[in-house]
Amino acid sequence: xxxxxxxxxxxxxxxxxxxxxxxxxxxxxxxxxxxxxxxxxxxxxxxxxxxxxxxxxxxxxxxxxxxxxxxxxxxxxxxxxxxxxxxxxxxxxxxxxxxxxxxxxxxxxxx
Amino acid sequence: xxxxxxxxxxxxxxxxxxxxxxxxxxxxxxxxxxxxxxxxxxxxxxxxxxxxxxxxxxxxxxxxxxxxxxxxxxxxxxxxxxxxxxxxxxxxxxxxxxxxxxxxxxxxxxxx
Numbered sequence: 001x002x003x004x005x006x007x008x009x010x011x012x013x014x015x016x017x018x019x020x021x022x023x024x025x026x027x028x029x030x031x032x033x034x035x036x037x038x039x040x041x042x043x044x045x046x047x048x049x050x051x052x053x054x055x056x057x058x059x060x061x062x063x064x065x066x067x068x069x070x071x072x073x074x075x076x077x078x079x080x081x082x083x084x085x086x087x088x089x090x091x092x093x094x095x096x097x098x099x100x101x102x103x104x105x106x107x108x109x110x111x
Numbered sequence: 112x113x114x115x116x117x118x119x120x121x122x123x124x125x126x127x128x129x130x131x132x133x134x135x136x137x138x139x140x141x142x143x144x145x146x147x148x149x150x151x152x153x154x155x156x157x158x159x160x161x162x163x164x165x166x167x168x169x170x171x172x173x174x175x176x177x178x179x180x181x182x183x184x185x186x187x188x189x190x191x192x193x194x195x196x197x198x199x200x201x202x203x204x205x206x207x208x209x210x211x212x213x214x215x216x217x218x219x220x221x222x223x
Contacts, residue, residue, distance in 0.1 A: 004154070006154075031209060033209070033210075033211070035211075035213070040215065041215065042117075042200065042213045042214055042215035042216055043155070043200065043202075043211075043213040044213075045210050045211060045212065045213075048209055048210060055209070056208055056209065056210040058210070090154050090155070092154075092211075094209065099145055099157045099160055100157070100209075100211060101157065102147075102154030102155045102156070103154050104152070104153055104154045105153075105154050
């Protein structure tokens with residue numbers, strides 16, 4: 001079974017731009033969650049999608065949004081990028097009551 | 112408000128000895144706890160989990176202990192190996208939410 005795939009792996013954007021990150025979950029997994037990892041802050045929960053519906057949301061501004069498609073693939077969008085958005089963005093997929101499996105992440109650098 | 116805390120940012124242990132990583136939580140609604148291991152430039156890898164109805168779960172060299180009254184869990188690695196050197200995150204969630212709350216991580220270094 002293929003693991004969780006995130007694209008792109010690395011991204012450099014300029015302040016004020018927007019960015020879209022993609023996540024393909026493990027086949028059969030309907031839940032996709034997004035996390036932001038920054039030094040000293042650990043992994044911060046952004047949001048979770050299940051069957052195309054946002055089921056949970058973390059404490060991030062509205063510039064951070066996401067969606068999930070009928071094939072369970074998910075995208076995360078960040079608009080009006082700020083320097084502080086530089087981070088590793090991780091996607092995780094899960095099936096019902098199993099643990100979450102993470103992708104390798106997208107390293108976003110905002111300059 | 113940090114609901115899950117790992118107060119030791121780093122830990123060094125000699126190869127073959129026991130590594131003990133600690134995690135404290137404040138939310139009594141959490142009923143499922145997990146440990147993940149993370150190498151640089153990779154996503155976290157699931158290690159072991161425990162539900163709140165248990166106080167111990169073992170998987171090979173890894174054992175997780177849960178003390179609900181103290182709101183404390185720990186991960187024991189015996190014996191520690193150099194390949195265990197990584198950052199370890201504990202996480203917790205409440206059933207039905209699947210919103211994992213992670214600690215800030217502990218960097219374990221196992222010395223050969």
